[in-house]
Amino acid sequence: MKPNDRNVTRIFGRLVEQNKAVGESFIVRSFAAGETVSKPEEMGCSLFLVASGRVQLYRITPDGRRFVIATLGPGSLFGEDSLLGGDAPDTYAVALEPCTIWTMPRQEALEFSSREAMFGFGLIQAMGHRLMEAENRLEQMAYSTISARLAALLLELGNSDEENVVHATHQELADMLGTWRETISKTLQDFRRRGLVASGRRQLTLLDREGLELEAGGL
Numbered sequence: 001m002k003p004n005d006r007n008v009t010r011i012f013g014r015l016v017e018q019n020k021a022v023g024e025s026f027i028v029r030s031f032a033a034g035e036t037v038s039k040p041e042e043m044g045c046s047l048f049l050v051a052s053g054r055v056q057l058y059r060i061t062p063d064g065r066r067f068v069i070a071t072l073g074p075g076s077l078f079g080e081d082s083l084l085g086g087d088a089p090d091t092y093a094v095a096l097e098p099c100t101i102w103t104m105p106r107q108e109a110l111e112f113s114s115r116e117a118m119f120g121f122g123l124i125q126a127m128g129h130r131l132m133e134a135e136n137r138l139e140q141m142a143y144s145t146i147s148a149r150l151a152a153l154l155l156e157l158g159n160s161d162e163e164n165v166v167h168a169t170h171q172e173l174a175d176m177l178g179t180w181r182e183t184i185s186k187t188l189q190d191f192r193r194r195g196l197v198a199s200g201r202r203q204l205t206l207l208d209r210e211g212l213e214l215e216a217g218g219l
Contacts, residue, residue: 053099077126151215164206
């Protein structure tokens, strides 16, 4: 879990403990891996907090491809755009692994953000963190090679597994990086040849983290 995610978890966890009304406003739901957490029409009317597991946010491009906006872990918020008004974004959320999600209706989230300073601070911090990640992602897409971006992504995804295993298909990795599956397959073939990774059924094992870190170049 990233530092900002820990801060958000701590803020909302403390609020739930101290304010019974806040706790009762959250609806706790569990999702299996691959299950849809939220569709665009739902994204515009609720606030979501990832309590455990990982969630992927994506949109569908005009040519039918899935474009991944973000991969969120415990402590991450999404659906905060619903508090800003306007049209609901065409964004889907899917569980990458078994996860627990707290949801709060938009109107109640708006009321708490105006009454509870800590609630509003948590929202601002989460939005700022997401904006910073989006800017970093755009910078990487503009100036970094696909090899560097893929190496950085594998290191990030493998951080949560003690055995350094990444559970993702070539297509899923391509979606996360906004590129084509063929490009990912070719790059992974090079990584395997160099002894950086080993492939299995729907998974990759990171054999040389130091080598991948060098390939990522500090991303």
